[in-house]
Amino acid sequence: MEERQKVAVVTGASSGIGSETVRALVGAGYVVYGGARRMDRLNELSSETGMIPRLLDVTISDSVKRFVETLPDTVDLLVNNAGGALGLDPISEMDEEAWLSMYQSNAMGTVRMVQSIFSRLKHSGQGHVVNIGSVAAIETYVGGAGYTMAKHALRALTETLRIEWLGMPIRITEIDPGLVETEFSLVRFKGDATRAKGVYAGMTPLTAKDVADAVLWAVTRPPHVNVDSILLRPLDQARVDRIHRRGG
Numbered sequence: 001m002e003e004r005q006k007v008a009v010v011t012g013a014s015s016g017i018g019s020e021t022v023r024a025l026v027g028a029g030y031v032v033y034g035g036a037r038r039m040d041r042l043n044e045l046s047s048e049t050g051m052i053p054r055l056l057d058v059t060i061s062d063s064v065k066r067f068v069e070t071l072p073d074t075v076d077l078l079v080n081n082a083g084g085a086l087g088l089d090p091i092s093e094m095d096e097e098a099w100l101s102m103y104q105s106n107a108m109g110t111v112r113m114v115q116s117i118f119s120r121l122k123h124s125g126q127g128h129v130v131n132i133g134s135v136a137a138i139e140t141y142v143g144g145a146g147y148t149m150a151k152h153a154l155r156a157l158t159e160t161l162r163i164e165w166l167g168m169p170i171r172i173t174e175i176d177p178g179l180v181e182t183e184f185s186l187v188r189f190k191g192d193a194t195r196a197k198g199v200y201a202g203m204t205p206l207t208a209k210d211v212a213d214a215v216l217w218a219v220t221r222p223p224h225v226n227v228d229s230i231l232l233r234p235l236d237q238a239r240v241d242r243i244h245r246r247g248g
């Protein structure tokens with residue numbers, strides 16, 4: 001009998017780590033459904049890779065529902081990558097709207113996706129959920145609380161799923177990268193390209209492909225092996241806020 005082609009879903013596929021993860025998974029033979037809010041970007045990636053592009057805003061329940069309705073009955077892999085940071089405000093100057101939005105995309109968005117795709121993952125008999133966390137899921141830094149609180153919540157979610165799903169054929173992995181040069185800082189600083197560039201000044205950050213490689217490694221282990229988490233940082237970063245910069 002011909003082997004069924006595996007199905008993967010990647011959220012936040014329109015940029016950075018999500019786009020590279022799509023490339024890696026298509027290269028490994030998956031049929032990939034990629035979701036995000038910017039359809040033009042998804043369509044470009046679709047032309048390049050064959051990914052199936054779908055509109056998705058993980059902060060809106062109806063959008064998640066509509067996205068999931070278009071998926072096949074079986075999904076083998078869900079990569080929860082959609083998210084990011086907004087601003088760098090200390091707690092005393094919290095921007096409530098921005099902080100709630102970070103919780104909505106990074107934490108609640110992942111819960112919505114997991115809840116909606118759960119039956120399809122179970123149906124596959126060898127499901128796998130990969131959450132893109134961050135060093136911000138483990139460490140804290142000045143001005144980072146809005147983001148670190150959301151990513152710490154994501155880590156709690158990952159760990160809870162591992163207990164709740166014990167005995168089920170669904171693996172659960174968290175990938176926690178340090179600094180990766182993507183559009184992350186551009187979004188964080190509301191399009192201020194100079195400030196965004198400064199985040200990576202004088203150091204060598206990870207690339208989106210470095211993170212996609214880690215995702216691919218985790219999902220291609222034998223089915224009885226659960227990679228709980230991978231923490232990967234640039235050599236130039238010892239802690240979330242301890243970075244070695246050269247020159248300048």
Ligand SMILES: NC(=O)c1ccc[n+]([C@@H]2O[C@H](COP(=O)([O-])OP(=O)(O)OC[C@H]3O[C@@H](n4cnc5c(N)ncnc54)[C@H](OP(=O)(O)O)[C@@H]3O)[C@@H](O)[C@H]2O)c1
Pocket residue numbers: 011012013014015016017018035036037038039041056057058059081082083084085105106109132133134135176177178179180181182183184185187208
């Ligand atoms: N770059 C880093 O240094 C770094 C480090 C650790 C962890 N991470 C995490 O890695 C993930 C990917 O970030 P990135 O570095 O690749 O940044 P990026 O280039 O800004 O990509 C973020 C992606 O998330 C999508 N997204 C954001 N909000 C969304 C929403 N409400 N619904 C659906 N999609 C949404 C964006 O698509 P649309 O705008 O088109 O919707 C985009 O595709 C994030 O979870 C981030 O927190 C990044």
